[in-house]
Amino acid sequence: MEQLTIVGKPVTRVDAEEKVTGEAVYGYDLVLPDMLYGKALFSPKPHARIKRINTEEAKQYPGVVAVITGKDAPWTHGESIKDKPFLAQDKVRYIGEPVAAVAAMDEDTAQAAVRLIEVEYEDLPAYFSPEEACKPGAIPIHENFASYRKFDFIVPGSMPNVCEHFKLRTGDVEKGFREADLVLEERYYVPVIQHAAIEPHSSHAQVDPESGRVTIWVANDAPFRALHEISEALGLSQEKIRFINPLQGGGFGSKGGLKVETIAVALAYHTKGKPVRVKFNREETFISTLTRHEAVIHIKSGVKQDGTLAARQMTLYWGAGAYAEKSPTVCIRGSLPAPGPYRIPHVRVDGYAAYTNKPVAGSFRGYGIPQGAWACEQHMDEIAKKLRMDPVELRLKNIFVDGDLAYWGEQLHSVGLKETLIKATQAIEWGKPPGFPASQLGGEEARRLKPNIKIGKGFACISKPTRTPTTSKAGVLVNSKGEITVLAGTVEIGQGCSTILSQVAAEELKVPLDKVRMAPLDTDMIPFDASTTSSRSTYHMGNAVRRAAIDAREKLMEMARPMLEAKNEELACSNGKVYLKDQPQMALPIGDVVRRKLGNDGIVRGDASYTYEIGKDLDLETGHSDHASAFYMYATQAAEVAVDEETGRVRILRMSAAHDVGKAINPLNCAAQIEGGLAMGIGSALHEEMVIDSQGKVRNPSFLDYHLVTSLDLPEMIPIIVECPEPEGPYGAKGLGEPGLAPTPAAIGNAVADAIGVRICDLPLNPERVYWAIQQKRAKGSSRWLTEVA
Amino acid sequence: MMMKIRITLNGKSISLEVPAHRLLLDLLRDEIGLTGTKEGCGTGDCGACTVFLNGKPVNSCLILSGELDGAEIVTIEGLKIGPELHPIQKAFIQDGGVQCGYCTSGMLMMSKALLDENLNPTEEEIRFALSGNLCRCTGYAKIVQAVQDAAAELRRMRAEG
Ligand code: FES
Ligand code: FES
Numbered sequence: 025m026e027q028l029t030i031v032g033k034p035v036t037r038v039d040a041e042e043k044v045t046g047e048a049v050y051g052y053d054l055v056l057p058d059m060l061y062g063k064a065l066f067s068p069k070p071h072a073r074i075k076r077i078n079t080e081e082a083k084q085y086p087g088v089v090a091v092i093t094g095k096d097a098p099w100t101h102g103e104s105i106k107d108k109p110f111l112a113q114d115k116v117r118y119i120g121e122p123v124a125a126v127a128a129m130d131e132d133t134a135q136a137a138v139r140l141i142e143v144e145y146e147d148l149p150a151y152f153s154p155e156e157a158c159k160p161g162a163i164p165i166h167e168n169f170a171s172y173r174k175f176d177f178i179v180p181g182s183m184p185n186v187c188e189h190f191k192l193r194t195g196d197v198e199k200g201f202r203e204a205d206l207v208l209e210e211r212y213y214v215p216v217i218q219h220a221a222i223e224p225h226s227s228h229a230q231v232d233p234e235s236g237r238v239t240i241w242v243a244n245d246a247p248f249r250a251l252h253e254i255s256e257a258l259g260l261s262q263e264k265i266r267f268i269n270p271l272q273g274g275g276f277g278s279k280g281g282l283k284v285e286t287i288a289v290a291l292a293y294h295t296k297g298k299p300v301r302v303k304f305n306r307e308e309t310f311i312s313t314l315t316r317h318e319a320v321i322h323i324k325s326g327v328k329q330d331g332t333l334a335a336r337q338m339t340l341y342w343g344a345g346a347y348a349e350k351s352p353t354v355c356i357r358g359s360l361p362a363p364g365p366y367r368i369p370h371v372r373v374d375g376y377a378a379y380t381n382k383p384v385a386g387s388f389r390g391y392g393i394p395q396g397a398w399a400c401e402q403h404m405d406e407i408a409k410k411l412r413m414d415p416v417e418l419r420l421k422n423i424f425v426d427g428d429l430a431y432w433g434e435q436l437h438s439v440g441l442k443e444t445l446i447k448a449t450q451a452i453e454w455g456k457p458p459g460f461p462a463s464q465l466g467g468e469e470a471r472r473l474k475p476n477i478k479i480g481k482g483f484a485c486i487s488k489p490t491r492t493p494t495t496s497k498a499g500v501l502v503n504s505k506g507e508i509t510v511l512a513g514t515v516e517i518g519q520g521c522s523t524i525l526s527q528v529a530a531e532e533l534k535v536p537l538d539k540v541r542m543a544p545l546d547t548d549m550i551p552f553d554a555s556t557t558s559s560r561s562t563y564h565m566g567n568a569v570r571r572a573a574i575d576a577r578e579k580l581m582e583m584a585r586p587m588l589e590a591k592n593e594e595l596a597c598s599n600g601k602v603y604l605k606d607q608p609q610m611a612l613p614i615g616d617v618v619r620r621k622l623g624n625d626g627i628v629r630g631d632a633s634y635t636y637e638i639g640k641d642l643d644l645e646t647g648h649s650d651h652a653s654a655f656y657m658y659a660t661q662a663a664e665v666a667v668d669e670e671t672g673r674v675r676i677l678r679m680s681a682a683h684d685v686g687k688a689i690n691p692l693n694c695a696a697q698i699e700g701g702l703a704m705g706i707g708s709a710l711h712e713e714m715v716i717d718s719q720g721k722v723r724n725p726s727f728l729d730y731h732l733v734t735s736l737d738l739p740e741m742i743p744i745i746v747e748c749p750e751p752e753g754p755y756g757a758k759g760l761g762e763p764g765l766a767p768t769p770a771a772i773g774n775a776v777a778d779a780i781g782v783r784i785c786d787l788p789l790n791p792e793r794v795y796w797a798i799q800q801k802r803a804k805g806s807s808r809w810l811t812e813v814a
Numbered sequence: 815m816m817m818k819i820r821i822t823l824n825g826k827s828i829s830l831e832v833p834a835h836r837l838l839l840d841l842l843r844d845e846i847g848l849t850g851t852k853e854g855c856g857t858g859d860c861g862a863c864t865v866f867l868n869g870k871p872v873n874s875c876l877i878l879s880g881e882l883d884g885a886e887i888v889t890i891e892g893l894k895i896g897p898e899l900h901p902i903q904k905a906f907i908q909d910g911g912v913q914c915g916y917c918t919s920g921m922l923m924m925s926k927a928l929l930d931e932n933l934n935p936t937e938e939e940i941r942f943a944l945s946g947n948l949c950r951c952t953g954y955a956k957i958v959q960a961v962q963d964a965a966a967e968l969r970r971m972r973a974e975g
Contacts, residue, residue, distance in 0.1 A: 036907050043915030044903040044922060046850015046890035053849035222854040222862055222950050223916040273852070273916025274950050306855040518914025518951045696910045696956060703953030727859035727948060735941040735954040 031531045031755050034692035037523045038537065039516060051243030051270045052226050052303060059228065060089055062291045062302035063134035065124040065141050066312055067116035070152075070381040070720030071165065072145035074114055074123070082126060082140040087133035090294035091141065093124045097290035101257040101282055103249065104175040105187055105348040107166055108384075110257070110286040116145070117165055117346035118381050119720050120311030127291045127300050150720055151185065154343040154378035155320050158183040165346065165379040178352055179644055183376065187344060188352035190359045190375035192647030194431045197326075200335020200370030204326025206410055212321045212399035213786045214769075216343065216714040219316070219388055220732055223273020224309040229288035230299035238265050238289060239299075243272035245515045246280040246555035247547050253282055254289065269545035275517040276704070277387035278314045280557060281349050310725035314386030315714060317354055317377075318343040319395035321362070323403050326370075331413050331421045335370035336363045340396070342377045345384040351377040354385070357489060358392015360432055360647060364400040365441055365487035365658065366422040371431040373647065381720050387557055389704065393488045393766040398787060401484035401770035406783060415774070416449055419485060424658075433648035438758075440684030440748030441485060441658040448660040449483050451680035451742045458664065476669040479677075482774025483662035484767035489653030490759055491558040493639030497551035498568035500529055500576045500630040504622070506600055506615030508533055508540040508573075513553030514565045515545060519761050520693040521561050525569045527689055528754060532573035533614065534598040551631070559759030562689060563655055566754035567634040576630025580614050583621045583628070587612055636752070655750045658684040659763040661702070665775040672795025674710055674776055675739075679768075682744035686758035691745060694760055698743035701764010707733040709769035711788050782807055819883040823848075824892030834880030838872075839863045841879050842889060850890035850919050854948065861947030864920040864927075865889045871927035890919035893926065901971070902926055902964040911960035913951035920947050925961045933969050937962070 042048040079091040097110040112123045124141050128134035151157035151165065162184040166172070169180070169187070181189030201207050228241040238260065244250045247267035255262045272279060288302045304312060319342055326335040340359050344351035359375025408415040424430065426439050449455075458479040499511035510529050514521045526540040543550065553565060581595045584602040588595070594605040603611035618626045636654035643649065661681045667674050681698050688694045711731045715723040724730045749756025769787055777783045782797045800806055817834045820827065823846070832841055839856070842848045842865070854862035856875045863874040866888040893900050902925050905911070912918050921944065928935055928943040935943070940961045941954070949957065 036910070037912060039915070040907040040912045041899070043912050043918050044899065044906050045894065046848070046919050048915055049849065050852075050916060052853065053843070055844075055847070055849075220950055221914070221916070222860060222948060223852070223914070224854070272914065274914040276950070306857065306859075518916075520913065692910050696913060696952060699953035699955050700913060700951045701953075704950070726857060727855045728857065732948050732950060733953075734946075734948065735944045735958065738954055741953060741955055 028755065029531060029534065030527045030537055031689050034690060035523065035527065035537055037520060038526050039522050048271050050223055050273045051241070052223050052273065054228060054241055054270050056228055056299040056301070059299040059301050060127045060129065060295050061131040061134045062125055062127045062288060062300045063131065063138045064122040064287050064302065065138045066308070067112060067119055067121040067123050069116055069145045069147060070119050071148040071150035072116050073148060074112060074116065074143060075146050076144040077124060078142040079124065082137040085133065085137040085140060087129040088126060088137045090127040090291060091124065091137065092290055092294055096294065099257040101253045101286065102348055103253060103281065103350065104178055104352045106173040108347040110290045118383050120383050121346065122287055122312060125287050125291050127295050150381035152380055152382060152716065152718065152720055154318065154341040154376070154380055157185040157380050158376055158378040165381060177641060177644065185379040186376050187348045187379060188355045188377040190356045190647065191645065192360060192371060192373035192432060193645070195370035197335045197337045197370045197372040201326040204334040205329040206327045206407070207324065208407055208410060209324040210403055210406065211785060212323065212402065214319045214395040214398050215787055216318045216382065216716060217316045217708050217712045218310060218714055218730065219276040219278035219314070220730065221274030221276060221278060224304050224306055225279065225284045225313050226301065226303040227285040227288040228299055228301045229292040231292045231297065233297045236264060239268065240285060240289065241268045241270060242285055243270055244279055244285065245272065245275045245517055246557060247515070247545065248513060248552055249280065249555055250282055250285065251547055267547045269515055272515060272517045276389040277557065279517070280555060281314065281386055283313045306727065307725040310730065311383055311722050314349065315345065315383050316388035317351065317385040317392065317395065321395065321399040323399050325403065325407060327407050327411065329411070331411055331418045333366055333368045333422050336368050337372045338362050340375045342375065343380050343382060343385060344377045345380055345382045347384045349384050350387045351385060354387065354392045356642065358396055360642065361393065361487055361489060362396030362400060363431065364404065365424045365485055367424065367428055368431050382716055383722065390762045390766045391558060393486055394708065394769060397484055397486045397767050397770045398773065401767065402773050402783065405482065405774045405777065416445065416454060419445055423485065424487065432652055434650050434652050436656065438686065438748050438750045439658060440746045441487065443746045443748065444658055444660040444682035444684055445485055447744050447746065448662040448680045448682035451744060452481055452662045452664045452678055454481060454662065478667045478669060478779040479664065480667065480775045480777070480779025481662065481664050482771050482778050483660055484770035484774060485660045486763060486767045488657045488763050488766060490560045490563070490655060491554070492652060492654045493636050494554035494560060494564060495633060495635040496553045496564040496568040497633040498565060498572040499551055500569065500572040502533065502576050502580065502614055502618055502628045504615050504619035504624050504626055506535065506539060506613055508535060509543050510540060510569055511543045511550050512565050512569055513545060513550045514561045515556040517556060519697065520690065521556070523693060524562055524689050525565060528566050528569045529573045532570055533577055535600045559657060559761040562757050563753045563759055564634055566757060568632050570754045571632030571634060572630040574630070575632055576628055579628050579630060580617050584612050584617045587617065587620055655686070655753060655758045657758050657760065657763045659767055661767045661771045663771045663775040665772060665779055667776055667779045667794060669780065669798050672791035672798065674789050674794060676706060676772065678740040678742065680742040680744060681764065682746055683760060683763055684746040684748050684758065685760045686750040686753050687747050687756035688745050689755060689757055694745050695743045697760050698764050699741050702741050702768060703733050703738055705765030705768025706738065706772070708765065709772040709787065709789055711790050713788050817880050819879065821882050822886040824888055832879045834878060836879040838874040838877040838879060838882065842874060848889055848891050852916055852919055854916070861924060862917050862920040864923040864947065866923065871924055890922060893922060901967040902929065905960040905964035905967065909956050909960040909963060911952065911957040917947060917949040921949065921957055925964065928961070929965055929968055933965055933972065935965060
């Protein structure tokens with residue numbers, strides 16, 4: 025391969041300067057000329073029929089321009105199931121569902137008018153656990169589910185409130201259990217958490233009264249999906265809809281799909297052409313956007329005495345919340361690899377996504393992998409304990425390696441898992457007694473005086489697929505100054521895509537990075553991209569930009585041929601110039617090539633599209649596909665923890681994270697992604713939880729009560745980059761955005777169990793839960809602690 | 815109640831007529847149009863809205879405009895030194911302390927407040943100073959590194975006079 029000049033280098037971010045000066049304009053900052061201000065009224069009931077809405081008083085309030093309810097916006101939308109109204113229709117299904125909305129001259133007025141809207145409800149029975157919601161006899165949260173439009177792959181099955189039933193069938197698990205020397209069965213639980221991007225949600229919308237054109241300004245991570253969904257809901261052709269993306273202050277999956285967008289669009293139909301801005305404050309963001317799926321997971325395994333896995337059966341109940349949003353695909357993509365990155369001959373998985381009367385669950389960094397790993401990887405340690413085997417040895421006996429046939433029927437390649445396992449565990453000195461300097465615990469002396477501090481180590485492995493098959497298209501423009509503009513629909517959500525894609529374009533056109541800029545994202549101008557999700561961008565959009573840049577380069581070389589008086593000589597490109605391979609002094613800067621051929625305002629454009637062509641959907645009966653994912657990401661994280669048995673407080677002493685990224689296009693950015701993922705994973709392990717009470721109300725919708733990790737909460741973090749190249753990926757790259765937090769809670773859970781000798785099956789590992797687990801062990805000698813699911 | 819106030823904002827003196835209950839954060843963002851100061855919570859819990867008020871860092875979402883007559887305010891837009899980025903800004907870029915960037919203004923202002931008082935902070939002191947500024951993207955390690963590097967640069971600049 026040619027020597028790489030910019031790809032692989034830890035260059036600083038191309039978007040950092042505008043962010044450190046405060047010049048960058050985010051969705052929440054955007055002010056449009058003449059705009060009105062929207063506010064919504066949210067349901068106070070988890071499940072109720074709307075008997076009557078009175079908006080008269082609100083309409084009379086001075087400064088109010090429009091007051092609307094579901095009747096004024098009779099549309100429903102959804103990605104795979106069209107089940108969600110723009111504003112509640114006839115009934116509400118969770119506390120926080122938008123019921124009515126006001127547009128006014130300013131925000132205070134809109135808010136005051138919202139308070140004047142009266143709604144009368146009639147309560148209905150509500151469900152707050154996915155397992156409960158799909159028990160026989162449960163009443164349906166969506167009475168008309170059967171009539172909703174759905175994607176072909178949706179298999180709701182026969183249980184009440186189940187919007188997707190995923191099945192994986194490989195071998196014969198009963199046979200596997202019979203042949204096993206040990207059979208172990210457990211149940212794990214992962215609660216609802218939230219993305220909590222520091223920028224809250226907002227959307228602006230405008231409807232042109234003459235043309236009917238709808239323009240939406242929103243920091244959405246999948247503008248083309250959103251456009252498609254709005255178009256289907258409104259019955260409006262796609263050309264009549266335009267999405268403009270201001271910068272996004274973090275998303276982690278929460279800013280895909282339509283939430284606040286539908287309120288803005290509905291209002292914009294009643295403001296005579298004026299744009300409307302709807303901003304959710306932090307509390308509204310907590311209760312009325314998206315959450316991560318809670319999951320109840322049953323896992324049963326059969327193992328041979330030597331540690332070989334014989335069979336595994338899993339049943340996963342995913343709490344969808346009130347509307348389907350991404351639940352069917354989270355259920356499919358999260359349940360599929362839940363049995364872990366291991367060779368297992370007999371596997372049976374049933375994943376159920378069940379409606380509940382809780383806020384809507386959506387995509388969240390990791391897409392179901394963290395939940396599955398929480399169960400599977402702790403279960404693996406329990407097996408190791410029963411077999412008196414080192415957990416590393418147990419993994420090494422079973423983990424995926426190159427050439428393995430995964431239990432979903434795909435032959436794997438480029439598997440860097442083993443290397444991540446070895447490196448992550450080495451980094452915390454696995455197998456050695458607490459390697460951590462005792463001084464950090466208050467000195468050797470202090471530790472002897474504190475027998476209540478227990479040290480433990482643990483780790484967890486994961487593999488993660490990406491959405492497949494999907495398409496990314498890109499354009500690369502070269503002007504007569506030799507400047508490059510990249511047209512790509514990947515959204516800069518903080519992950520660094522603008523830097524990565526700029527590096528790719530700079531690499532292929534052989535120009536310095538500061539010659540490249542990313543075009544702003546506007547669906548009128550930018551070619552299609554499936555979404556900025558699933559860690560798919562570096563691979564898919566990286567391939568598209570790379571090919572578009574090569575296309576532009578080839579066009580430039582063709583144009584330069586007569587200028588350089590080249591006949592059959594081979595041309596090459598480097599340092600921003602096209603030249604004759606054998607006579608490098610015969611060279612022309614690429615800008616000159618454009619100018620001489622097309623004039624000062626000439627532009628050469630390269631285009632490309634990338635799809636992982638052989639990607640195949642999973643078989644609906646068996647869950648099998650021989651190309652289920654364009655690539656797989658592998659990771660192992662390892663933790664050393666100190667648990668205070670008197671208080672139940674868990675302190676992480678150090679944590680390593682080894683990630684197989686294929687090829688690090690920007691090692692600095694990779695380390696940043698890993699550290700950020702770890703921090704989020706640590707939060708979800710130790711304290712994050714949306715506390716939803718028995719009436720369906722979120723009890724902690726603020727940063728005061730929903731505890732995000734702060735600068736004081738984090739241990740020494742050791743990011744480790746493993747490069748096991750993916751042949752199809754650009755320069756060998758895979759993806760990295762999501763796995764950073766996926767194995768984290770399980771690794772910490774294993775370390776805590778190692779420290780205190782009790783297995784805690786529910787997250788988060790907050791002091792209260794850990795304390796009671798220790799107390800129970802002391803009282804009853806039990807080595808398991810399982811709280812009841814609320 | 816509308817109130818007339820006079821403030822110094824990023825070195826410039828301005829007069830305004832504002833509702834006394836308007837939050838400083840909204841005054842800056844909505845009335846004056848300086849959106850570099852961010853809103854993450856509006857309730858004093860995230861630090862994204864940190865600005866300098868009379869030389870001290872404050873959460874601008876907790877300050878009412880009515881209290882501001884005669885106040886001196888510096889926002890992220892006033893952090894540059896002339897046309898040059900402040901060493902703290904440079905260090906955040908160099909060390910990868912910026913991802914989505916939404917917490918960055920607040921982080922930079924709080925870091926400056928720390929370094930104004932202590933040019934030689936330990937890692938503990940940096941972590942403590944920034945503990946009220948939430949970041950959901952970075953894991954803080956690179957931010958802490960950036961503050962350390964900025965401190966070293968500021969010490970060097972001071973030594974050179
Ligand atoms: S917006 Fe002021 S502290 Fe969060
Ligand atoms: S960089 Fe995104 S919140 Fe800090």
